[in-house]
Amino acid sequence: xxxxxxxxxASSGVPYIGGEMPADAKNIRTRCSIHIAGEKTNILxxxxxxxxxxxxxxxxxxxxxxxxxxxHADHLHGIDDIxxxxxxxxxxxxxxxxxxxxxxxxxxxxxxxxxxxPEYGWFRPALRAHxxxxxxxxxxxxxxxxxxxxxxxSVHSVGYRIGNFIYSTDVKTFPEESRKILxxxxxxxxxxxxxxxxxxxxxxxxxxxxxxxFKPKRTYLTHxxxxxxxEALLRELPPNIEPCYDGMQFEV
Numbered sequence: 475x476x477x478x479x480x481x482x483x484a485s486s487g488v489p490y491i492g493g494e495m496p497a498d499a500k501n502i503r504t505r506c507s508i509h510i511a512g513e514k515t516n517i518l519x520x521x522x523x524x525x526x527x528x529x530x531x532x533x534x535x536x537x538x539x540x541x542x543x544x545x546h547a548d549h550l551h552g553i554d555d556i557x558x559x560x561x562x563x564x565x566x567x568x569x570x571x572x573x574x575x576x577x578x579x580x581x582x583x584x585x586x587x588x589x590x591x592p593e594y595g596w597f598r599p600a601l602r603a604h605x606x607x608x609x610x611x612x613x614x615x616x617x618x619x620x621x622x623x624x625x626x627x628s629v630h631s632v633g634y635r636i637g638n639f640i641y642s643t644d645v646k647t648f649p650e651e652s653r654k655i656l657x658x659x660x661x662x663x664x665x666x667x668x669x670x671x672x673x674x675x676x677x678x679x680x681x682x683x684x685x686x687x688f689k690p691k692r693t694y695l696t697h698x699x700x701x702x703x704x705e706a707l708l709r710e711l712p713p714n715i716e717p718c719y720d721g722m723q724f725e726v
Contacts, residue, residue: 475617475726477639477661480507480528482718484667484699485548487524493700500704500719505548506643506697508663509534510636515615517541518559519634519641525552532721535562539614540601541621542571543643544631545578553583556599566590566600568614572621572632573605608632609651622652627674635659639726640690643697646674653688661726662690663718665697678702685715694718 483503489495496502505522516536520543522528537559543549556567580587586599606612608623620635624645633642638660645665648656664684667675675697685693693715707717
């Protein structure tokens with residue numbers, strides 16, 4: 475499968491409003507989201523507020539499934555742009571997350587989950603909600619996916635293991651029952667907000683400790699704020715760890 479990092483920035487993006495525009499384009503970060511392209515199935519993880527721009531910048535035209543990590547605005551509020559993928563697909567798109575997250579999404583964006591009206595065209599998103607249980611594998615197309623719980627401060631988020639690929643944005647700690655799923659991945663995209671500790675996100679030192687414990691073959695850092703400089707991090711980090719940048723692609 476081919477993974478595209480659509481966005482790897484913190485909730486305000488980089489630069490944030492009023493902030494200085496980075497000289498290095500790899501430090502310009504939209505809100506977190508990724509696209510996974512398989513032979514038959516295309517997965518979008520989260521619908522960031524920057525979804526339209528991300529899709530155009532990366533030539534993303536196909537989405538069959540949306541996986542949600544949680545219902546915070548920076549991971550959800552681009553949901554209206556799903557209607558473009560409905561038009562291309564000419565069909566409803568399945569959306570998955572844990573029951574609490576899906577309840578919040580369907581309440582906040584109820585219009586997205588109403589049956590489509592073909593006579594009006596795809597004038598609004600058309601999603602079909604599915605609740606998933608943590609650590610219970612499910613299938614979408616050719617992919618087998620195992621969701622797992624993450625602590626995100628006072629709330630939770632959902633991480634996803636898809637084969638030997640793991641996506642763990644917006645995580646402060648892992649519950650004991652989730653830790654077993656983290657071992658031995660080929661690639662791990664994982665939260666690393668900043669160098670200093672943060673109340674709801676992992677920071678660089680903690681993330682490096684996780685890498686030492688769980689031993690993925692390769693690690694990419696995401697959800698980074700404006701102070702996480704791409705080139706400086708490349709110089710500091712071991713060769714098997716590097717920061718994401720918007721538009722990065724890799725095969726798993």
